[in-house]
Amino acid sequence: MxxxxxxxxxxxxxxxxxxxxxxxxxxxxxxxxxxxxxxxVPDAVTPEQRRFEARIAHTLADALRDRQLDGAVLGLQGVLLQGEQLTLRLHPVMARRVVADLLPTFDAGYGGLRGVPGLRPRRRGGDLFLVDVSSAAQVCLHGLDPSRGPTLTGAERGLTPVWRDAPDRLSRVERDELVYWESDGGIGRSTDARDLLFSRILRRPLLINRAGASHGWVNTYTHHEYDIVFEWCCGMSAEALAEVLRASGIESTVGAIDFRPALGREPHAERIDMADASIVLRCLNAPWCREEDSEGNARILQSNLRRYQ
Structure with a gap:
């Protein structure tokens, strides 16, 4: 050889x-x-595709929180990369909820848009695609039962399904949301570096899923538009997972993107940084997941399953 x-x-x-x-x-x-x-792992080719994938990852992190099942972080069990096409393999129980959380909906109680601005569902040849009406960006979904379809947000009190009211164009609230996402905050933050980092996380599901290998429990959330937090009960240390992600090329630079941070900060072994964006990793070493507390683990699993029924 x-x-x-x-x-x-x-x-x-x-x-x-x-x-x-x-x-x-x-x-x-x-x-x-x-x-x-x-x-x-190949990167998304265009800035629009990277932005779309980044919004999917960021939105799911905030929407799913501690409801992830069987260690399928962000609802993913794998991806398929074929040319420029990204296909997400969804956890079969989580799949309908994942799609519903991604559909853009105006929430009057929240006072803003939930979901990914510009995202619309499209059926093509028996497959479900999520497309961006403002560009050529798209992802394909596998794992969703075609006979049942996604859980689509209906006209509930205080909720306006933007994806249905404006099927082929951006609504005003979506345009405003995209302007905010693409803003550098007036301090020169690199939105391109952030989109690349979050897109890369979406394309490496089996690495981030190692966080939930012990008991299947992972909590995700965000503080703002420039971070995603992953925390889990026990098992693999945050530092070890960070090293695994670094070894996969997640911090590799791309010539056309400015990776200089606008804000100074010290590097951290349990954080992946790209310009001013971060993937924050936290192993909680929680007392409730010890071997002798198997009933506690079972209660958490059953509680999460009920959320999908």
């Missing part, structure tokens, strides 16, 4: 372990030069 072939096999293994794609498919990508040791 040549050194080149050995490197390709190593890259293919890393790609498969990060995405859940088959080894042979990843090996073909390595042979064609689509992935490398430096970047074993």
């Amino acid at each position: 040549s050194k080149r072939q050995s490197n390709q096999k190593r890259v293919a293994t890393n790609c498969s372990r990060a995405t859940g794609m088959g080894y042979i498919r990843c090996l073909d990508s390595a042979a064609r030069g689509l992935i490398s040791q430096h970047q074993p």
